[in-house]
Amino acid sequence: RLFRFVSQLEFMIDPATLQAAFDCKEILAKVSKERTHDEFVKMLMSKNPAPAFMYMEKVEILPYLSKHLQEAVGVKQNGSHEYVVYEHLVRSMQHAADKNMSLELRLAALLHDIGKPPTRRWSEENNDYTFYGHEVVGAKITKNILNDLKFSHETVEKVVKLVRWHMFFSDTDQITHSAVRRM
Numbered sequence: 001r002l003f004r005f006v007s008q009l010e011f012m013i014d015p016a017t018l019q020a021a022f023d024c025k026e027i028l029a030k031v032s033k034e035r036t037h038d039e040f041v042k043m044l045m046s047k048n049p050a051p052a053f054m055y056m057e058k059v060e061i062l063p064y065l066s067k068h069l070q071e072a073v074g075v076k077q078n079g080s081h082e083y084v085v086y087e088h089l090v091r092s093m094q095h096a097a098d099k100n101m102s103l104e105l106r107l108a109a110l111l112h113d114i115g116k117p118p119t120r121r122w123s124e125e126n127n128d129y130t131f132y133g134h135e136v137v138g139a140k141i142t143k144n145i146l147n148d149l150k151f152s153h154e155t156v157e158k159v160v161k162l163v164r165w166h167m168f169f170s171d172t173d174q175i176t177h178s179a180v181r182r183m
Helices: 002-009 015-023 025-030 032-042 051-060 065-073 087-100 102-111 133-147 153-164 176-183
Strands: 119-122 128-130
Touching: 002 032, 002 051, 015 051, 032 051, 051 087, 051 176, 065 087, 087 102, 102 133, 102 153, 133 153
Parallel strands: none
Antiparallel strands: 119 128
16 A cells, blocks of 8 residues: 555655565565555556556565566666666556556556566677567466456456567557558
Protein backbone atom coordinates (compact mmCIF):
# COMPACT_ATOMS: atom_id res chain seq x y z
CA ARG A 1 0.00 0.00 0.00
CA LEU A 2 2.89 2.36 0.71
CA PHE A 3 4.01 2.25 -2.91
CA ARG A 4 0.46 2.57 -4.19
CA PHE A 5 0.09 5.73 -2.07
CA VAL A 6 3.31 7.06 -3.60
CA SER A 7 1.85 6.64 -7.08
CA GLN A 8 -1.60 7.98 -6.26
CA LEU A 9 -0.71 10.84 -3.91
CA GLU A 10 2.66 11.65 -5.51
CA PHE A 11 4.80 12.09 -2.40
CA MET A 12 8.32 11.09 -1.45
CA ILE A 13 8.88 8.47 1.24
CA ASP A 14 10.67 9.55 4.39
CA PRO A 15 14.03 7.71 4.70
CA ALA A 16 13.01 6.16 8.05
CA THR A 17 9.80 4.82 6.50
CA LEU A 18 11.74 3.49 3.53
CA GLN A 19 14.14 1.71 5.89
CA ALA A 20 11.21 0.23 7.83
CA ALA A 21 9.74 -1.06 4.56
CA PHE A 22 13.09 -2.63 3.70
CA ASP A 23 13.39 -4.22 7.14
CA CYS A 24 9.89 -5.72 6.96
CA LYS A 25 9.81 -6.80 3.31
CA GLU A 26 9.73 -10.54 4.11
CA ILE A 27 6.20 -10.08 5.48
CA LEU A 28 5.04 -9.59 1.88
CA ALA A 29 5.44 -13.32 1.31
CA LYS A 30 2.37 -13.79 3.56
CA VAL A 31 0.18 -11.32 1.65
CA SER A 32 -2.41 -12.96 -0.60
CA LYS A 33 -1.94 -12.68 -4.36
CA GLU A 34 -5.44 -11.20 -4.62
CA ARG A 35 -4.45 -8.34 -2.30
CA THR A 36 -1.20 -7.84 -4.19
CA HIS A 37 -3.20 -7.79 -7.43
CA ASP A 38 -5.55 -5.09 -6.11
CA GLU A 39 -2.74 -2.81 -4.94
CA PHE A 40 -0.74 -3.42 -8.12
CA VAL A 41 -3.70 -2.47 -10.34
CA LYS A 42 -4.40 0.69 -8.32
CA MET A 43 -0.73 1.63 -8.62
CA LEU A 44 -0.63 0.96 -12.37
CA MET A 45 -3.81 2.93 -13.00
CA SER A 46 -2.58 6.01 -11.14
CA LYS A 47 -1.32 9.07 -13.00
CA ASN A 48 2.27 8.58 -11.87
CA PRO A 49 3.19 4.93 -11.21
CA ALA A 50 6.91 5.14 -12.13
CA PRO A 51 8.21 6.52 -8.78
CA ALA A 52 6.52 3.67 -6.93
CA PHE A 53 8.32 1.13 -9.12
CA MET A 54 11.64 2.87 -8.53
CA TYR A 55 11.03 2.79 -4.76
CA MET A 56 10.09 -0.90 -4.95
CA GLU A 57 13.42 -1.58 -6.63
CA LYS A 58 15.26 0.37 -3.95
CA VAL A 59 13.50 -1.50 -1.12
CA GLU A 60 14.09 -4.81 -2.92
CA ILE A 61 10.46 -5.95 -2.94
CA LEU A 62 10.21 -6.61 -6.68
CA PRO A 63 10.67 -10.38 -6.14
CA TYR A 64 7.43 -10.38 -4.12
CA LEU A 65 5.67 -8.94 -7.17
CA SER A 66 7.61 -10.94 -9.76
CA LYS A 67 11.12 -12.39 -9.75
CA HIS A 68 11.26 -11.52 -13.46
CA LEU A 69 10.98 -7.79 -12.75
CA GLN A 70 13.87 -8.13 -10.31
CA GLU A 71 15.91 -9.97 -12.94
CA ALA A 72 15.48 -6.98 -15.30
CA VAL A 73 17.19 -4.60 -12.86
CA GLY A 74 20.61 -3.52 -14.10
CA VAL A 75 20.45 -5.55 -17.34
CA LYS A 76 22.17 -3.54 -20.05
CA GLN A 77 20.66 -3.50 -23.50
CA ASN A 78 22.25 -3.03 -26.88
CA GLY A 79 23.34 0.30 -28.32
CA SER A 80 19.90 1.28 -29.57
CA HIS A 81 18.57 1.54 -25.99
CA GLU A 82 19.51 4.29 -23.57
CA TYR A 83 18.24 2.60 -20.38
CA VAL A 84 18.74 -0.75 -18.66
CA VAL A 85 15.84 -3.15 -19.13
CA TYR A 86 14.03 -2.39 -15.85
CA GLU A 87 14.18 1.37 -16.28
CA HIS A 88 13.05 0.99 -19.91
CA LEU A 89 10.05 -1.05 -18.76
CA VAL A 90 9.12 1.46 -16.05
CA ARG A 91 9.48 4.42 -18.42
CA SER A 92 7.36 2.65 -21.05
CA MET A 93 4.67 1.95 -18.46
CA GLN A 94 4.80 5.59 -17.30
CA HIS A 95 4.39 6.74 -20.90
CA ALA A 96 1.25 4.60 -21.15
CA ALA A 97 -0.01 6.20 -17.92
CA ASP A 98 0.78 9.68 -19.26
CA LYS A 99 -1.41 8.86 -22.27
CA ASN A 100 -4.17 7.55 -19.93
CA MET A 101 -4.07 4.14 -21.60
CA SER A 102 -5.96 1.05 -20.44
CA LEU A 103 -4.79 -1.41 -17.81
CA GLU A 104 -3.91 -3.94 -20.53
CA LEU A 105 -1.69 -1.47 -22.37
CA ARG A 106 0.02 -0.37 -19.15
CA LEU A 107 0.71 -4.01 -18.27
CA ALA A 108 2.00 -4.70 -21.78
CA ALA A 109 4.25 -1.63 -21.59
CA LEU A 110 5.62 -2.79 -18.23
CA LEU A 111 6.21 -6.35 -19.44
CA HIS A 112 6.97 -6.01 -23.16
CA ASP A 113 10.72 -6.65 -22.74
CA ILE A 114 10.51 -8.96 -19.70
CA GLY A 115 11.99 -11.73 -21.86
CA LYS A 116 15.23 -9.83 -22.45
CA PRO A 117 17.20 -10.96 -19.36
CA PRO A 118 16.89 -14.71 -20.11
CA THR A 119 17.57 -14.24 -23.85
CA ARG A 120 20.48 -11.80 -23.60
CA ARG A 121 23.58 -13.05 -25.41
CA TRP A 122 26.84 -11.37 -26.34
CA SER A 123 27.46 -11.22 -30.07
CA GLU A 124 31.11 -11.07 -31.12
CA GLU A 125 29.93 -10.31 -34.63
CA ASN A 126 27.97 -7.22 -33.56
CA ASN A 127 30.15 -6.48 -30.54
CA ASP A 128 26.94 -5.94 -28.61
CA TYR A 129 24.13 -7.80 -26.83
CA THR A 130 21.36 -9.56 -28.71
CA PHE A 131 17.93 -10.57 -27.44
CA TYR A 132 16.70 -12.93 -30.14
CA GLY A 133 13.27 -14.34 -29.39
CA HIS A 134 12.72 -12.16 -26.33
CA GLU A 135 9.14 -11.46 -27.41
CA VAL A 136 8.29 -15.19 -27.44
CA VAL A 137 9.99 -15.85 -24.10
CA GLY A 138 8.47 -12.63 -22.73
CA ALA A 139 4.95 -13.74 -23.67
CA LYS A 140 5.39 -16.96 -21.67
CA ILE A 141 6.83 -15.09 -18.70
CA THR A 142 4.03 -12.50 -18.91
CA LYS A 143 1.40 -15.24 -18.82
CA ASN A 144 3.00 -16.73 -15.69
CA ILE A 145 3.30 -13.34 -13.96
CA LEU A 146 -0.29 -12.32 -14.66
CA ASN A 147 -1.74 -15.71 -13.75
CA ASP A 148 0.27 -15.67 -10.52
CA LEU A 149 -1.13 -12.22 -9.71
CA LYS A 150 -4.69 -13.49 -10.33
CA PHE A 151 -5.54 -11.40 -13.39
CA SER A 152 -8.60 -12.41 -15.39
CA HIS A 153 -8.20 -14.81 -18.29
CA GLU A 154 -9.27 -12.05 -20.69
CA THR A 155 -6.65 -9.61 -19.38
CA VAL A 156 -3.92 -12.26 -19.49
CA GLU A 157 -4.81 -13.19 -23.07
CA LYS A 158 -4.75 -9.56 -24.30
CA VAL A 159 -1.50 -8.64 -22.58
CA VAL A 160 0.26 -11.83 -23.65
CA LYS A 161 -0.67 -11.11 -27.28
CA LEU A 162 0.60 -7.55 -27.01
CA VAL A 163 3.91 -8.71 -25.53
CA ARG A 164 4.27 -11.55 -28.04
CA TRP A 165 3.72 -9.34 -31.07
CA HIS A 166 5.33 -6.07 -29.94
CA MET A 167 8.21 -6.64 -32.38
CA PHE A 168 5.93 -7.38 -35.34
CA PHE A 169 6.60 -4.01 -36.97
CA SER A 170 10.33 -3.51 -36.87
CA ASP A 171 10.34 -0.45 -39.14
CA THR A 172 7.69 1.86 -37.76
CA ASP A 173 8.19 4.39 -40.55
CA GLN A 174 6.84 1.84 -43.03
CA ILE A 175 3.66 0.93 -41.13
CA THR A 176 0.43 1.73 -42.92
CA HIS A 177 -2.92 2.17 -41.17
CA SER A 178 -4.30 -0.82 -43.06
CA ALA A 179 -1.40 -2.98 -41.85
CA VAL A 180 -2.16 -1.99 -38.25
CA ARG A 181 -5.85 -2.83 -38.71
CA ARG A 182 -4.96 -6.23 -40.19
CA MET A 183 -2.68 -6.92 -37.25
